[in-house]
Amino acid sequence: MRKAAVLALALSSPVLAATLPSKAVLSGTCCPGAVWTPDSRNLMFLDGPPARPTTGIYQVSANGGEVTRRFSSVAFFSPRLIWAVRPGTGENTTLERLADQRRFTLPTRGADVAWTRSENRLAYTRSDTAGNFDRRATRVFVADAFGSPRQVATLYGGGISGWLNETTLLLNGKSVAAARDRDLFTLDTRTGARRTLASALSFRGVSLSPDGAWVTYYVAFDSAARNGLWVRPTAGGAARKLSAFGSYRWRDARRLLLIPLDPNGGPHVLREYNVGTNAWRTLGDLGDQVRQGDWSVSPDGKKVAYLSARDGNVRVLTLP
Incomplete structure (x- = not known):
């Protein structure tokens, strides 16, 4: 035995x-930074001269072979490739639905947006541009596709970590500028209900499971009890230190x-x-x-x- x-x-x-x-x-x-297409069949990457005739988003099969151009313009593309997000030179960013080229704008100041899995809703932040990052106010907005944005939270030294589902965000940051610790918490954007999952000096590498049920992150330069790599259920419950x-x-x-x-x-x-x-x-x-x-x-x-x-x-x- x-x-x-x-x-x-x-x-x-x-x-x-x-x-x-x-x-x-x-x-x-x-081609650093290649990303998968939603069907897992191809990898997409940004390239241009001298290797390619023009600058654009190209793709290659996961099995290798011929490289073809997928998009002629450069943009932030949503994970399901439903939307192209094109920041402008000022406040507004243009979001274009690729299926019909229908567009709307949001005042994101050039930032990308975080999409729900259906890609019918999104979230973005607008932060103060001066001062220590730990004390800068970051305002969190949500919007439906083609809808008007609505502010749902104000954080300090933090931002959006992702969507758990169609209505609940995972956020991290401080509630007041002078606080030492940040919270990792969920926020129901309909009701405002908030659930704190963990508190630490900072959270790094925050990553949600594809269904939003689990989150992993690591903590460094904090107490021995907090430091390390953790995985935790987002609905509440005990964390596991890996x-x-x-x-x-x-x-x-x-x-x-x-x-x-x-x-x-x-x-x-x-x-x-x-x-x-x-x-x-x-x-x-x-x-x-x-x-x-x-x-x-x-x-x-x-x-x-x-x-x-x-x-x-x-x-x-x-x-x-």
Whole structure:
């Protein structure tokens, strides 16, 4: 029995991880920041001369092959590619529905917006432009598509972390400028009801699961009890401090992928945490490293794309 336990531990060790095969789909160090299309079939990226005839948003299949132009203009595109968000030179930003080119404007001062999953509603912030960031007032606005904005909150030293659902925002910031700690909290934009999830000097890497049910974040330079990588249910309940640290992305509503920090400079290992079972497993190593944290998970949770530190190519692998 003891031998079996030792064997199981050894097989789960990141040191013994098998190398996950990957394929270069873009080469020539052209394309940092590539993002997935909603159907998980392609990767989109910004490029232009001299590699491409004109500047625009291009795409390539996740299996590699021909590069084609997806959009001739540059904009912030919504996750489902329903909207193009085009900041102007002044207060107003133009939002265009791509299906029919119908447009409306919002006074975002050039900022991008945060969309609900349906992309029928959005949120944005407007912050003071002078003074220490920790004491700057940030006003949070929400609006329906083609509707007028409405202010729902004022924060200091914070902003929007995402939408939990069609009506509830996840925000972080201080309630008064002089406070030491920030709160991570949910806000029902219809009723104003607020639920504080955690308090800390600051929250970093705040990331919502695709269904909005879980949030992960890390805290640094605070007390020993607060520091670390955490995952927490957004409906309330106890947080879990994860026994790992590194770069993380949600794979789906229940699984969090993490590349542990490796100070020795070896190949990056891909691990997976399941919030349902509260258990880790090692998926494998890349045989490579990710350059500058540039990696992403396809919306269907089946593939990972990353910028190779070895050759600067964008590579794609299929997850176990």
